[in-house]
Amino acid sequence: MFAHTDDQQVFERTAVRFMESHYPVERVRELARAETAFEPERWREAADLGWTTLLVPEGAGGGSISGNGLADLLIVTSLFGQHAAPGPLISTNVVATALGRWGSAEHHDGPLAAILSGSSVAVWGHRSACTATPSGDGITITGRVRALECATVASHVLVIATEPAGRSHFLIPLDAPGITTTALAGVDLTRRFWDLALDHVVVTASAHVGEPGWADVHDDELLDVAAVLALGEMAGALHRAFGMTLDWVTNRYSFGRPLSSYQEIKHRMADLRTQVEAAEAVAARAASAVGTGTGTGTGTGTGTGNDGRAWASAGMAHVGRHGPEAIQDCIQLHGGIGVTNACDLHLFLRRVALDANLYGSPAEFARRLGAIVVAQGDAA
Amino acid sequence: MTDTTAAVIPVDEFAARARTWLAGHMPPADPSAGHFFFTATSSRTDDHDLARIDTCRRLQRLLYDGGFAGICVPTEYGGQGLTPAHQQAFNRELRGYDHPIEIQASTFIPCMAVLLEFGTEEQKLRHIPPMLKGEAIWAQLLSEPSGGSDAAGALTTAVRDGEEWILNGSKIWTTGAWYSDWALCLARTNWDVEKHRGLTVFALPVQTPGLEIHRIELLNGSVEFCQEFLTDVVVDDSDRIGDVDGGWTVMTRWLHHERTISGGSQYVTSVGRSHNAPNDGAVLAAVARDLDTVDDPRTLELIGEARALTLMGDALVSSVTRKLQTGELPFHAAAMSRLFSGTAMTRRAALALELTGGDGVVWEPGNDRQAGVGLSWLVRQAACIGGGTTEMARNVIAERLLGMPRETRHDDGAFREVSKGPRAS
Numbered sequence: 113m114f115a116h117t118d119d120q121q122v123f124e125r126t127a128v129r130f131m132e133s134h135y136p137v138e139r140v141r142e143l144a145r146a147e148t149a150f151e152p153e154r155w156r157e158a159a160d161l162g163w164t165t166l167l168v169p170e171g172a173g174g175g176s177i178s179g180n181g182l183a184d185l186l187i188v189t190s191l192f193g194q195h196a197a198p199g200p201l202i203s204t205n206v207v208a209t210a211l212g213r214w215g216s217a218e219h220h221d222g223p224l225a226a227i228l229s230g231s232s233v234a235v236w237g238h239r240s241a242c243t244a245t246p247s248g249d250g251i252t253i254t255g256r257v258r259a260l261e262c263a264t265v266a267s268h269v270l271v272i273a274t275e276p277a278g279r280s281h282f283l284i285p286l287d288a289p290g291i292t293t294t295a296l297a298g299v300d301l302t303r304r305f306w307d308l309a310l311d312h313v314v315v316t317a318s319a320h321v322g323e324p325g326w327a328d329v330h331d332d333e334l335l336d337v338a339a340v341l342a343l344g345e346m347a348g349a350l351h352r353a354f355g356m357t358l359d360w361v362t363n364r365y366s367f368g369r370p371l372s373s374y375q376e377i378k379h380r381m382a383d384l385r386t387q388v389e390a391a392e393a394v395a396a397r398a399a400s401a402v403g404t405g406t407g408t409g410t411g412t413g414t415g416t417g418n419d420g421r422a423w424a425s426a427g428m429a430h431v432g433r434h435g436p437e438a439i440q441d442c443i444q445l446h447g448g449i450g451v452t453n454a455c456d457l458h459l460f461l462r463r464v465a466l467d468a469n470l471y472g473s474p475a476e477f478a479r480r481l482g483a484i485v486v487a488q489g490d491a492a
Numbered sequence: 493m494t495d496t497t498a499a500v501i502p503v504d505e506f507a508a509r510a511r512t513w514l515a516g517h518m519p520p521a522d523p524s525a526g527h528f529f530f531t532a533t534s535s536r537t538d539d540h541d542l543a544r545i546d547t548c549r550r551l552q553r554l555l556y557d558g559g560f561a562g563i564c565v566p567t568e569y570g571g572q573g574l575t576p577a578h579q580q581a582f583n584r585e586l587r588g589y590d591h592p593i594e595i596q597a598s599t600f601i602p603c604m605a606v607l608l609e610f611g612t613e614e615q616k617l618r619h620i621p622p623m624l625k626g627e628a629i630w631a632q633l634l635s636e637p638s639g640g641s642d643a644a645g646a647l648t649t650a651v652r653d654g655e656e657w658i659l660n661g662s663k664i665w666t667t668g669a670w671y672s673d674w675a676l677c678l679a680r681t682n683w684d685v686e687k688h689r690g691l692t693v694f695a696l697p698v699q700t701p702g703l704e705i706h707r708i709e710l711l712n713g714s715v716e717f718c719q720e721f722l723t724d725v726v727v728d729d730s731d732r733i734g735d736v737d738g739g740w741t742v743m744t745r746w747l748h749h750e751r752t753i754s755g756g757s758q759y760v761t762s763v764g765r766s767h768n769a770p771n772d773g774a775v776l777a778a779v780a781r782d783l784d785t786v787d788d789p790r791t792l793e794l795i796g797e798a799r800a801l802t803l804m805g806d807a808l809v810s811s812v813t814r815k816l817q818t819g820e821l822p823f824h825a826a827a828m829s830r831l832f833s834g835t836a837m838t839r840r841a842a843l844a845l846e847l848t849g850g851d852g853v854v855w856e857p858g859n860d861r862q863a864g865v866g867l868s869w870l871v872r873q874a875a876c877i878g879g880g881t882t883e884m885a886r887n888v889i890a891e892r893l894l895g896m897p898r899e900t901r902h903d904d905g906a907f908r909e910v911s912k913g914p915r916a917s
Contacts, residue, residue, distance in 0.1 A: 358894060373897040378890035385889055386828045390804050393811035397803075423807075426800040475793050482796030485773040486786055 113351065114186040114344065114396055119177045124187045126161060135195040137456050144301035144459075149198035150265050158199070159230020163188050167205050167337065168212035172220045173228050182337065182403030186344040186395060193348025193467075196459040198302035200233050200262040202341040206334050207234040207270045210281065214322030214330060223268050223283060232267035234283070235260055236334065238471060242273035242310060244282065251275070253282060253313045259470065263293045263306035270321060271310075278325030288313050300466040301459070332421070335471060336402045339424040342467040343395035346435045349460040349467075350388045356457060357384070357442040364447075371445070380441060387438045391431045398423040425481035432474035435464045500574060507581040513558050518551070518589040541716070545629070545671050548592035552626030555592070555761065561624040564758040565608065570621035576758040587763045595629050598667060600759040602749035603630035603676050610693070610734045610742050619674070619695065631698060632750070633663040633677035633720060638912065640665065640877070641884045643678065643743060644687045645903065647912075648722060650679035650694065657681075657694065657732070659702075659725040665878065669705050669718035672698050676746070677727075682737050683908040690907055691739030693746070695731045702726070712871040750879055751826045755806075755833075756813030764806070770868055771840035773799025776847050779861050783851055794847045801836040808832050824892035827885040834882045837875035845869045 115124035134154055143149040158164075166181035168174025177184040185205060192201055204227060211224040211234075226232040242255025253273050260269060268283050284291075290313040293306040322330050358381060361371040371377050402420035439461040443450035450457055468474060501509075555561040556570070563579040565571020572578070604623050607616055622628035639645050648661025659679055669675070675698050682690030698705070702725040707715040734742040749757065755764070773795045780786040780795065809829045815821040844865045845852045852869065855862035876882040890896040903910040 362896070370897065375887075375899065378894075378896050379883070379886040381894055381896065382827075382831065382886035382889035385894060386808075386831050389812065389825075389828050390808045390832060393807040394804055396811065397807040422799070423803060425796070426803040429796055429800040430804045478794075478796030478800060479789055479792040480796065481799050482773065482777075482792030482794070485795050485799050486777045486780075486792065489774060489777045489781070 113190050113347065113392055114183065114399070116183075117178050120184060120187060123162070123177055123184065127163075127188055127191055130158065130161060131191045131195050131197060135197045137195075137459070140196050140198075140302060140459060143198055148265070149302040149304060150200070150262055151198070152265065155199055155233065156230035159228065163201065164204055164208055164230060165228050167209040168224065168228065172212045172215070173225060174208070174212060180400065180403035182340055183396070183399040185341065186399045189341045189344030190348035190351070190395070193345035193350075193460070193463055194352045196300075196302060196349065196463045200235055200266065200303075202338055202345070203235040203261045204233045204266075205341060206236040206238075206338050207268070207283075209337050210236075210270055210321055210330065210334055211283070213333075214281070214326075215283070216318060216320075218318055219283060219321065226267065233262060233265065234268040234270065235262055235266045236338070237269050237271040237308070238331070238335070238338070240271040240273065242271055244273035244275035244280065246276070247314065250314045250316050251282075251319065253284065253310050253315060255310050257308040257310070259296065259305045260293075260308050261303060261305055263308055264295075269308065272327040272331060275324060279327040280324040281321040281327045281330060282315060282319045283321050284310070284313060284315055284319060288315070290314070298466070300462045303463070303466060336421050336424045338471050339428045339477070340395065340398045340402050342471060343391070343398055343424070343427045343431060345467050346431050346464050347388070347391040347395045349463045350391050350435055350438055353439045353442045353457055353460040353464075354384055354388045357381070357445050360446055377445065380445060384438050384441060387434050391427075391435060394423065394427040394431060398427045422481055422484050425477045425484070428468075428472065428477035429474050429481055432468035432477060436461065436468050439464055501578075503575075503577045503581050506574065506578050507585055510560060510582050510585040513560070514585055514589050517554055517558055518586075518591070520590060521588055522547075522590045536714075538715075542671060544594065545668070547590075548595045549626035549629070551590060551592040552595065552624070556625045560761075562604075562620070562759075563761075565604070565620065565624065569608075569616050570624045579758050579761070583761065583763055586761065591761060591763070592626065593762055594668075595626075596760045596762055597750070597753045598632045598672075599623055599628070599630040600761075601752055601757050602632065602746045603674075605749040605757070605759050606676060606693075606733065606742060606746050607695075609745055614730070615695070615733070622673075628673045629668070629671065631666050631669045631672035631675040632746075633666060633669075633675045633696075634746075635663065635665040637662055637664050637719070641881050643747065644691065644740060645907075645910075646678050646680050646691060648677070648679045649683075650681050650692060650727070652681070652729075652736075655729045657692075657727045657729065659694070659696075659722045659727060662719065662721050664708070664717075664719040666718045666720060668716060669698060669720060670707060674698060676733065677722075678739055678743060678746075680907070681739070684906050685737070686905065687903055687907040687910065688740040690737055691743065692736050693733040693739045693742045694727045695733055696725065696727050700725055710871055710874070712867040714871070747880065748823060748826065751830050753879060755809035755829060756816070756826070769802045769805070769840070770837060771798060771844040771865070772802045773797075775864075776844055779844065779848055779865060782861055783848065785847070791847060794843045798840045798843045801840055805829075805833050805836050822893065824888050827888040827893070830880060831882050831885040831889065834876035834885070838872045841865075841869045841872035841875075 115121045165174040166176050166185045208227050211219045223234055227234055237257035237260055239258035242253050244251050244253045257271055266286055268285055270281060270283055272279050273282055290311045292309045296305045298305055361377055364371045401423045405420045443457050449455050560582055562571030563574050563582055564576060567573040607619055636646055638647050650657040650659045675696055677694045677696055679692055680690055681692040702723045704721045706719045708717045708719055709715050776795045776798050780791050785791045812825055812829050816823055848865050851862050852865040891898050
């Protein structure tokens, strides 16, 4: 779906084989019932395929396939969507991006190297509310992080904490004294979340990621990356759900004729097919713009540099709203079987609902884009 | 004549040449240009529209003299003989400059594109250079009052009389026929065969005896569309495009080129949809600034949704276009671009009205920005009707792209026997 160059196609074939052998739907259903859906051994194998290195510069131990690692990684996230696969793929790659861009040499040699090898995962605290106060030689961090993925298996969390210099990013080891986790329930069965409480967690100044006071600027860039990866997952899940539905309406008969012969059903399928194509198109366009630009700008449609934020926000505003609706419509077209657990559609509905809301609602992404448009007009 | 030994100018070099030339020759973009009927306001007059069309002719001539008209048209017909990549590069450079946006459709697509594919050498040499010089604006005499979507059900009749054809009937929904010079016309030449097999395409001058043009007033006051009445209009056989009764072969490409107005045509000189999209987020932001509501979170959301729809359309059209070129998708997939463009445009009109509220339904005379919101909302369904309805696009997607069963036909016998309905004459 997202592989264009020869190298990307080789990468995609390997990824497809991996996903088909390890995450057929029966296995995903087993994992959905299991106590932990995350499989450390699989994750190491996935890291060997390069799935955690693509957003990290070569100098920091990473490397892309095509020159745009985000476009490369879209191939993988779309497969995660098609399989409703477990694993903090988005979250870990976001942290890898942060460490690659703003991390110290110490970060590169330690936690980042472990992320790249797949021996550990780190997760993004995209909803942090913490304060950091200097204490002796170190810094004491207290606060909460909402909805943290894979908190019990990750080695580190990237949080934002407010300190005298402003809001800053910190990379905190999750086994530090003072951290407690509370398991959450949620719509997705294989991507799971925890709340994190930090009670006077002591870190050294070297836990800073990036210049103090820059966290909001940097988190906005990380949000662009997360949005692109979420768009890839949604495009993959939509593709799968649409394929199932086309198969259903073709083979299901009522009143002596296939469902697919009713014009009402045909028109609904045409709408769905168009939404699937649009989701795929905007994911690729956003990956191209965010992956090659600075992640800010106006979305002038050129796709050649600095309009990544507009494209990523446009995708999340639109696909975030219409993607979940599209899969609900797939369920409607399936009739009664569609609302049962036996029908696989809900696995993809859950994944799309998660991706469409976890990092901000469609309305929030629309406002983010609206603010860009207004700022562009003010500047003109 | 084509010089086969000349190397094609590299795209980068061509773009650089275009940049320099545009800076020296083209006027800056006219913000009021390019919205057609969709945002027609009460203050627009025929004189205003005619002046704009004259400007388009002049701008087209400038492009021609500068060596930038018909970039993908062979040099023997007055074009540049270059590639779609050159046209795309030129369109990128064109941003910020005025250009003849209003005559791209129907002159270059579908009319010029159809002539290039089906015209004889004489026809191409005669008609294409005047198009590229801005001397000839073309219209499409296609839809008929008896049914807009069913192009193959044309009732307008052409009867052969020696080396001439006599045309009778009526055409409708012709964009700008009242200021056009020439037209392509679809007519029935055989009533005794299946409907697709009895059609023929002709070219004819719009100012010709027996061709009467009436203006249609749309519900928002726009009078850009026309209806034509043909009474014993004489067309020479040398103006026939394609084979006698071979009109549907021409039509399938005609309709394809018409659909590429949503984007992706190599014959269109335009900066692309984002910059001309009616009720795009930028338009909404300007209205909100007037109303002093631009900082309201709900306003930002509406502006964002409108821009998102514009960008989604852009992404979809360019992705589909690329896949058509690589063969990943069949050409019927262009119907997805048409469907999305139509529904996005109607939704943006709704967003604009929601943003303005009372100020979009009542405004001071002369406030074109607010009038534009209310009037474009009133006529918004035109975006899902003109150029092939979205219902037809959905049929094409379902049947041709997804392979779902075709609708049962009731018109597959001799066309003479096909029911035309109780009101048909």
